[in-house]
Each structure stands twice: as C-alpha cells, then as structure tokens.
Amino acid sequence: MAKEVARQPERVETMRAADSDRQQIADRLKMSLDEGRLSLAEYDDRVREAYAARTYADLLVLVNDLPEPGLSAADVSARRAAEARRAARRLPTALMVLWTVWGALAAVNVAVWLIVAATVGTDVYVWPVWLLVPGVALGAVTIGVQEIRRRHR
Structure with missing residues (x-):
C-alpha cells in the first residue's frame, strides 16, 4: 500500500506563479503606465521583473504601491475617509x-x-x-x- 503524503498548506506568496499570472501583472502595469502612475523606465523595469518572477510574492511586490486600475487619487482618498468615518462610529x-x-x-x-x-x-x-x-x-x-x-x- 502506498502511503499518501499529506501536503502542508502553502502560503500563497511562496507558490510558483504561472505565465497567465505574469501576464495579468504586466497588464496591470500597462494600465498604470497609461494612467501616468509609472514612468516608462519604471514600467520597463517592472515588466522585466514580472516576466522573471517565480513566485506570487515576486509578482505582488511589483504592484503593491499601485491603486486598483481606474481609481483616481480622489477615489482612494474618499475610500480611506469613509473607512476612517466607519471606524470612528464603531x-x-x-x-x-x-x-x-x-x-x-x-x-x-x-x-x-x-x-x-x-x-x-x-x-x-x-x-x-x-x-x-x-x-x-x-x-x-x-x-x-x-x-x-x-x-x-
């Protein structure tokens, strides 16, 4: 009888990224470039790093400082202010x-x-x-x- 090896739950950040994951990050970086959040040099560096990434952690670090695509600074500020008001009422x-x-x-x-x-x-x-x-x-x-x-x- 073969013993089944129990896999321990892995943290998402340490899991290996797929080509489709790399492409999604590259697309998000392109949107940030189009919105003017990244310079062309930053975009080139980040895309190069995205395609060289091995794990999700390597990919997530490339977009951590970027807001969701389509959000303006006013939208981000409004969301933060709403969260602060909610916390104050609690x-x-x-x-x-x-x-x-x-x-x-x-x-x-x-x-x-x-x-x-x-x-x-x-x-x-x-x-x-x-x-x-x-x-x-x-x-x-x-x-x-x-x-x-x-x-x-």
Missing part, C-alpha cells in the same frame, strides 16, 4: 458588551413582567421602568466616549 468593545448585557437584562425583565401581569388578576407594578436609569447612564457614557474619540481625531 463603539469600543467594552461599551458593546455593556449594551448587550443591559439589553439582555431589560428583555428578561420585561418578559417576566409581562408574564406576571398576564397571570395575576390585579395591576402589577411596572418594575422594568427602573432599567431606564442604568440605560440612560450608559447612553450618556456612550455619547461622552464618542465625543472624546471625535475630538482626538
């Missing part, structure tokens, strides 16, 4: 945990109150209203943290 993990805990406690208390109110024949004190106190405090802390983060940017 709550810190500690606040996300606190909001999750508060929401779970509020849901359980309201559910228990509804069950008790439905099964008891008389009016039941609405104790879940007291959960608004820590909720308002948590809301104030959240607004304060977001304001501090906004000022630091």
